[in-house]
Amino acid sequence: MRELKITPIRNGTVIDHITNGLAFEVLRILGPRQLGRDSTISVAVHVRSGKLGWKDIVKVENIELTPRTVNAIALIAPTATISIIHDFRVREKRTVDLPAKIVGVLRCPNANCISNQPEPLESEFDVVARRPTVLACAFCERRVDEFLTHLA
Numbered sequence: 001m002r003e004l005k006i007t008p009i010r011n012g013t014v015i016d017h018i019t020n021g022l023a024f025e026v027l028r029i030l031g032p033r034q035l036g037r038d039s040t041i042s043v044a045v046h047v048r049s050g051k052l053g054w055k056d057i058v059k060v061e062n063i064e065l066t067p068r069t070v071n072a073i074a075l076i077a078p079t080a081t082i083s084i085i086h087d088f089r090v091r092e093k094r095t096v097d098l099p100a101k102i103v104g105v106l107r108c109p110n111a112n113c114i115s116n117q118p119e120p121l122e123s124e125f126d127v128v129a130r131r132p133t134v135l136a137c138a139f140c141e142r143r144v145d146e147f148l149t150h151l152a
Contacts, residue, residue, distance in 0.1 A: 006057070006059060009085055009088070010085070010088055012060050015077075016057050016081045017077075018056040018057065018079075018080050019080075020052065020056055021046075021056065022077055023045050023057070024045075025148055026080075038061070039061050041058070042060075043057070064084060068105060072105045075098070075106075081094065081096070100126065101124060101125070102124070102126075102127065102135060105151065106150045124138035125137055
């Protein structure tokens, strides 16, 4: 049996243990503004995992994730781990952790919410439940449990 391997990266970030089938949503979170012209991206979908059964992996060269981006990833892939790579070595590895408050990551689904008005105001959501994840808008208290359609 022949095994396909993803080339190691010199510097960058590896997002591992992504829920199977969500690697492209993680790429959407990273977005073209965060991914520079010198960022090679490797995506592995439906990879065997002893921990999850099946998982996805995203490797991005020359990028370190912002805390806001990590929070967005935690919303859709709460089992993900993030490894920071320098000179082909893992320098830091951590699991994503959903903070008590999510700021600027989602849009409130309530069109009348003040966070959706032309005000210089970032959205804020409080974590109401973690498994399954449920958030509540800090301004209008609208609950959200579907995140992919509300990413800012």
